[in-house]
Amino acid sequence: MSILSASQVQVRPNRSSIARISENTSPDCFPTINELLQDNHDNMNIFFRPIGGHNHTVHAVLTIYAMGGKGEDLKRAFRDNDHQQTQIPPTDPAIVVEMKDTDVFMKHMRDQVHYTNYLKFFEQEIEENGWKEVLQQYLFTSTPVAKAMFVQLFEGLYHPLIHVGFGIEFDQPAIVAEGLAQAASHAWGNIGDYFTRCDEIAQAEGALTTPLQELYQQVRANDKIRMSVQLQQGPNRIRDGLMPNAMEELAKIGAQFRVGKNDLDWEHGLIESASCAALNAAAAQRKGKAAKLDFFSMHAVTSSIFLSLLARQPWIHNEHKAKLIEWKGRLDIAWYASSGSPPLELQFVTSYQPTLSKDMDWQALYAATVEAHDDGHVAKLVRALYSAESEARGFEERVGQENTMNLPVRGDLWFRVAQMSFDSTTDVPLDEKWLMGTGFDPMWNRIKDAP
Template identity: 45%
Template sequence: MAVKKSSQVHLSPEHMGLARIDETAPGCLELASQMLQDNHDKYHMYFRDVAGHNHIPHSILSVIAMGGGPKELRRAYDDGTAIQRPLPPVDTQAVQDLKDPEKFMAKMLVLDGYTTFLAFFEQEIDLKGWKAVVNEYCFSRTPLAEALLSQLFEGLYHPIIHLGFGIEFDQPSIVAEALAHAASHDPGNIDQFFLRSEKLARSGSVKSKPLAELYTEVRDNEKIRGAARLQDGPFRGQGVLKRAMDELISVAAQFQVLPEDLERGTAEMMSCGAYTGAAQKAGKARKIDFFYMHLVTCSISLDVIMRQSWIMTKDKIRLLEWKGRLDLVWYAANGSAQMRAEDVIEYKPTLSKGMDWRGMYKAALNIHDDGHVVKFIRALKNGENVVRPFERSQNAASFPVTGDMWFKMAQICYDSTVNIGEENPNELSKKWVWGAGFEPAWMKIPDLESL
């Protein structure tokens, strides 16, 4: 029986990731490929039933892109494996059933269906090629493609982040994982938000506005601001949509991208998403919000997708608009935190003092966590690269994060996460603030005076 290519991981020097600074040491691609293969063959996409995604591929591929060596790769792999669950069994009959779009849709949204969807997408990719499969199952505008496209953004963007890594590193196995991830993920009911926002935008009844202005509209809307609940926990995105769907749609529909503005729109999304790093609290130690962080880590995946010649412009525009609109939802879901640019611009670094981007990369690669730190820092560097050409444009006000603010936020991230959880992994959550727009979330963060 022939080995399926789509179930095999083979990293190559032709696809080494964006925002690179240093070259990867000899032997690292082979080591990383084996680690990714082990993850693919052994571990579930969900290490727990609620808000528990497997980040091993994200972590390892970030290390590769950032020039890490064998030590850093082993650190990334070991930090991720301890909590993982084994793959559920494949339902072989269901794999065949999934060829029927109606049966496919009927079996979606069940976490333990992941392995069955994975086997199905591997078959499809072996037959058609991974680019054709992505186009068919995400962009063909069929009912199934519409459902799967929306699901890519579920779980705080995790399936589309995963897809971005698969495309960036040209790995069919990781593309298959991402599509299976989207198909099996439990729903947060963002599909209606996407489709209704899109319908309103296309109606011609609302004008386009810069994304930065829409963040302000979200914060100034009392109904939206009052709809956020800290007690919603990881489901806070669903909660704010449940309580203020119409109001969020009215704002989000104003983010509209023309074909000729695709590059500018991508940069705008990146800069505005990164501005949530300025969601700080007067008198408190500087922290990055865990939820807002994902607006940034997902941005590099969108940039990867925007660079693909095999994806049609209309589909790129749709993805970009959906990403910008969902960013507004997650901004609202965390209490529409006040952005304090001065806390970033005037930040006095501690452990990262004197570092440049190369030093930052090298230091961050040694931090023990599940990949969030390195993903965030590389995405900031990529954002700096993408936004730079627009900083002095006629619409410069649409880009709230420019210049050395990108590196300052990387320093805040590094200084506020390094050493936390080194002795006790149960304290890893203390690396972040968990709801920057909510007063109680800051009560657990040290005062600046105590540092």
């Protein structure tokens, strides 16, 4: 039985968060954070558009808290997401009861209208069994529901994975319920068959294992993959372009990212995928243009902190940990392809000259990020980069740098990417902070020239 009610948000002082730099916490944080997130849980939909459009309130508020924000910073983070806060739809009690039936549960999946029904359903399941047992049952078993939900965890630019991750990090049953409900109801993005095909190829006799960085290069070199996506397909380029036209070609590449089932294997896989995601987000620049990061690839970094969190849960079997890491890396290259498979040139990161963040260290950058107006994306990215740097450093110390040559972003480059993200987004209108596809020439036309 969970200690907290599955419909009650109560972040507590004795629960430490990931990648904290200072343990000093303002005393006004906890009443504020709980009031804000309870309001969000009770009254706000997790979607603000008919398809996708994610309410980032939980992400923003909890990240700002984890980075040392005070009560006023938490309120600012809440207000900065007001454009994403829409009224939660009413619950249909009859449907909630019927969802105990597997066929009914599956019938309503991938329909955002049913978010509230799934939320109430998972609240009840967690009240009865506890959130760990519910996650086990609905994600990490071989039932049809769990198999479908495992795919849905990666839908919507990793948002269900991120949301469930926040619930685990802060031991909040209500937020775990939100994340599971988001996964169940999230609109279909056409990624399930790709994951299945990757698994089939990877399990065949003589299957290849290739460093993830090389797989990005293979994607770029494949003409059919590059031609399958078009700028006008917008955020649905995976669903409408890549998967209908080049899934087999992409799966042959993605299947080569394979992770063993022992601790050292999956730890290397975690760090490798985070490092390549950081390269993907930051190294797709244009000579002569000011630095900008790719919006879609940025999420591959922000979700990495929760991939690591899940992989370190002792109650999740190593087989499922390896699968989480493999699928995440395989989806990362799909998002890279959806952004036009731009050339990734590390020199853009190594030679980057910081502007607003010049002379900052991690602590100063955290403090500046906490105070900046944003919907939470920048803060999540900065924290994930700091977390990845810390984990990579520890891993390199244990196994030796000669065994970590497949990490393109390493050492102080983690911080350089964080500086680039802060400098390129601070005091910039929300719809101009990121590029929605760094591999497409027209996206760069509105970016100012480099000084």
